[in-house]
Amino acid sequence: MANVKVAVRVRPLNARESADGGKLAVQVDDKLVRIRNVKLDGRSEGAVDSREKLLEFCFDYCYWSVESADPHYASQEEVFQDLGVSVLAGASEGYNVCLFAYGQTGSGKTYTMMGTPESIGLTPRICQGLFCPEDSFSDGQNSSRVEISFLEIYNERVRDLLRGEQKKRTSLRVREHPEKGPYVEDLSQHMVTDCKQAIDLLEEGIANRMTAATHNHDTSSRSHAIFTIQYTQAILENNLPSETVSKINLVDLAGSERADPQYCRDRLTEGSNINKSLVTLGIVISALGK
């Protein structure tokens, strides 16, 4: 697990949180995040209460993205320089790399992974990095090939986000290849030769993704989305032409949330499937850690 890095990002309060009088209970200090238990603010010193007023957690990277005027503000570019550049470096060395955003609904996963037109996120920046001629990731001499696929897992079903309207809703099967490992049967692969083609595919897939309004978030992603870049480099091995294939999986998970009995049935089914899959992901990661 030495190659696993964990970053945490603090976003600004949203309009609803500000209107409800919400206050930030989180501070960032280099690699430390401090969380103040605001419920204990009125507690008198010496009171018999075992709860901690301040909890500290350490991460590989902590980003404070609350106020752009703040000297410690972490922009999309800064996040890319830490995380995106190491994804590109890993892929250029021939490794498979996975970057995923995890967090409760409305916490800023899609903003970090995809961004907005004014403030683009990690995935389009990684696409730019792959094709940027000044970068060592691509030597601009056609010795590498880039193929893209984009799927979502919605209600435990896998769907291709880059198929035409009609086929889009067919659910695909996940299979295991004895050598290549798990793969999605019939998932469309799209060869791209420049950054614009890659970003067009990303935007097409985002437009096809399932979103819905929830109490916490007006455009909540209701599916897990996996944007996969297959990066094949022609190399010379023992003077013989060969290829290294790296996969970059960029994952924007759906957010965990509390089940609200007032939601309609669709929202509740989605929510329980989202929570179930996130719990399973947690089990898988801790099993890998062991």
Ligand SMILES: Nc1ncnc2c1ncn2[C@@H]1O[C@H](COP(=O)(O)OP(=O)(O)OP(=O)(O)O)[C@@H](O)[C@H]1O
């Ligand atoms: N670092 C940030 N700076 C400014 N705005 C942010 C930031 N992070 C998130 N936001 C805003 O907060 C809102 C929720 O963010 P986002 O859509 O990324 O949440 P999410 O975690 O993907 O939610 P869900 O799981 O429900 O899809 C959006 O309006 C987004 O623009």
